[in-house]
Amino acid sequence: MDQCAIARGGNAKAGDEPGRREMASDVSRAVLAEGTVELPVLPRVAQRVMVLANDPDGSVTELAHVLKHDPAFAAHLLRLANSPLFAAKSPIVSITQALARLGMRQVRDFALVISMRAGVYSVAGYEADLEELFRTALVSALFAQEVARSRRLGVEEAFLAGLLHDIGEPVALRLAVEQVSKTEDPRTPAARERIWASVRELHGPIGADVVRAWTLPEPLALAALKHHQQYPLEPLTQMVAVADALTRCALLRCTCATGEAHVPDASEATMEALNLYPEDMMALVERGPELVAAAGAA
Numbered sequence: 001m002d003q004c005a006i007a008r009g010g011n012a013k014a015g016d017e018p019g020r021r022e023m024a025s026d027v028s029r030a031v032l033a034e035g036t037v038e039l040p041v042l043p044r045v046a047q048r049v050m051v052l053a054n055d056p057d058g059s060v061t062e063l064a065h066v067l068k069h070d071p072a073f074a075a076h077l078l079r080l081a082n083s084p085l086f087a088a089k090s091p092i093v094s095i096t097q098a099l100a101r102l103g104m105r106q107v108r109d110f111a112l113v114i115s116m117r118a119g120v121y122s123v124a125g126y127e128a129d130l131e132e133l134f135r136t137a138l139v140s141a142l143f144a145q146e147v148a149r150s151r152r153l154g155v156e157e158a159f160l161a162g163l164l165h166d167i168g169e170p171v172a173l174r175l176a177v178e179q180v181s182k183t184e185d186p187r188t189p190a191a192r193e194r195i196w197a198s199v200r201e202l203h204g205p206i207g208a209d210v211v212r213a214w215t216l217p218e219p220l221a222l223a224a225l226k227h228h229q230q231y232p233l234e235p236l237t238q239m240v241a242v243a244d245a246l247t248r249c250a251l252l253r254c255t256c257a258t259g260e261a262h263v264p265d266a267s268e269a270t271m272e273a274l275n276l277y278p279e280d281m282m283a284l285v286e287r288g289p290e291l292v293a294a295a296g297a298a
């Protein structure tokens with residue numbers, strides 16, 4: 001299969017998310033038969049940041065106070081603030097300065113980046129895969145922001161929607177690995193294939209559960225749940241679906257056999273809903289190398 005075909009397979013192949021009772025893979029059915037799915041918990045500092053940043057009355061002073069009481073978290077936040085993810089024009093050297101320059105919303109977004117990397121994207125034996133999934137989440141977040149800007153739609157939640165839309169993947173991966181480990185070595189090629197098939201099936205609904213468990217806005221949960229549907233109705237989900245296609249293309253350095261870049265294949269309905277023409281998509285494709293580099297350096 002050439003790279004072009006892989007990228008084109010994305011949304012078209014995934015189709016509508018299957019209902020939880022109609023999972024095709026044995027691993028998915030076994031995972032769901034377990035009953036309650038253990039979802040990752042946000043670290044306390046990130047929970048406080050979420051609450052304060054989403055509260056219209058939340059104060060910057062209080063947020064700074066929360067961050068300063070977790071030096072490791074604060075140090076990580078400063079590192080992100082000075083990374084190409086934010087592209088600061090001059091160095092940011094303190095939490096107070098970070099809050100002033102980034103704003104509460106961006107600090108909230110970075111708090112999630114930090115929490116996700118440490119707490120969600122870690123499954124023993126799958127470190128390299130998860131590093132790749134995390135990088136993909138960051139590139140998706142940056143692309144979602146670009147799509148929102150190009151459509152002159154609110155960029156408010158775009159970064160977060162892109163970041164979180166596949167949050168179900170690492171969780172589903174952990175559950176599938178645990179399930180397969182009961183009867184066989186999960187590291188064999190055959191086991192890995194069954195595990196990833198299950199991740200593809202489960203990541204939408206599980207991702208929506210995670211977003212809801214973290215009490216984030218419902219449109220973010222819907223983006224996680226529906227981003228592989230052919231006809232998503234919500235603009236945020238549509239933007240994420242396009243960002244997903246662009247990300248796949250950027251990371252696969254997607255070219256056709258001729259070596260020419262091709263237009264990433266988000267569903268036609270989604271492109272139409274966002275009023276996106278092939279030339280708009282190609283303009284976004286051209287941003288790919290820069291966004292991939294920014295995500296890699298974060």
Ligand SMILES: [Fe+2]
Binds near residue numbers: 228
């Ligand atoms: Fe996905």
